[in-house]
Amino acid sequence: MSDTNAPATLASLVREVRKTREYRRLTDAIPYTRFMGIGVENLAGEMLCRMTYAPKLIGNSFLQALHGGTLGALLESAAIFELLLQTDTERVPKVISLTVDFLRSGKPQDTFARAFITRQGRRVANVRVEAWQDDRTRPIASAHALFLLAEP
């Protein structure tokens, strides 16, 4: 937080990062994504989220599987960053509901997520998200979420 060039508000930081693609500045400005090791990356022209593996993400130490809550967190974060960085919404979208399907157990390694906005209205956005590890065609979790974009 010693960055003297830090924008005054989150909205102005988001506007800057949309242009500069210095995603790290945004994900580091949010304490929870920094704690979870969740970042945004541009890979082959596509914006993805990565949750870097750390032992604190484990939910079952016998099976060495990621905690289901961490996958929910990654999926929800990917949806929020998609809305913040790929649309012109001015504030952090408020989640209305989140439904997560857990498809396979998460191994102790990095996990990726990609969000797709299925509908964006004036007040509500519907977003679908998938998470995978080694093989994108074998997702380990998926979600659909509703967000409130603005007050009337």
Added chain:
Amino acid sequence: MSDFHLPEDKAGRLERCSLFYTDVVPHNHALGLTLVDVGAAEATVVLPYADFLVGNPETGVIAGGPVTTLIDAACGTSIFLKLGRFLPIVTLDLRIDYLRPARPGIALTAVAECYRTTRQVAFVRALVHQGDKDNPVASAQGTFMRTEE
């Protein structure tokens, strides 16, 4: 944990199930989750407010991710309580409705109830509140698979 059956008495059940918050599940421990009460098929788990859980630095409101983890953990424990023993389970799905924004600086409490089990599936519902059960922050519904043979 050589004996997978839970003791009959409440204090014993609370102590045994607390292992999932202090030892067996690193991520529960990392978030500071604490099992504070157990019923016949009901688990009450507290997530203390902490700066590192904040999702919106301008308001101090906690991110959704820790709430998902809190609910998932409480739901799992309620299944162990309902069945009276530890058994392997996996979350199939979890739906969370956010009923109002959480107030910054105040702990979140999840109360999860396993209201039905079949041979293979357990059904759980949960409410998250900040001290007043009549003014919940979130409600949730989950299904879990029993993976034992």
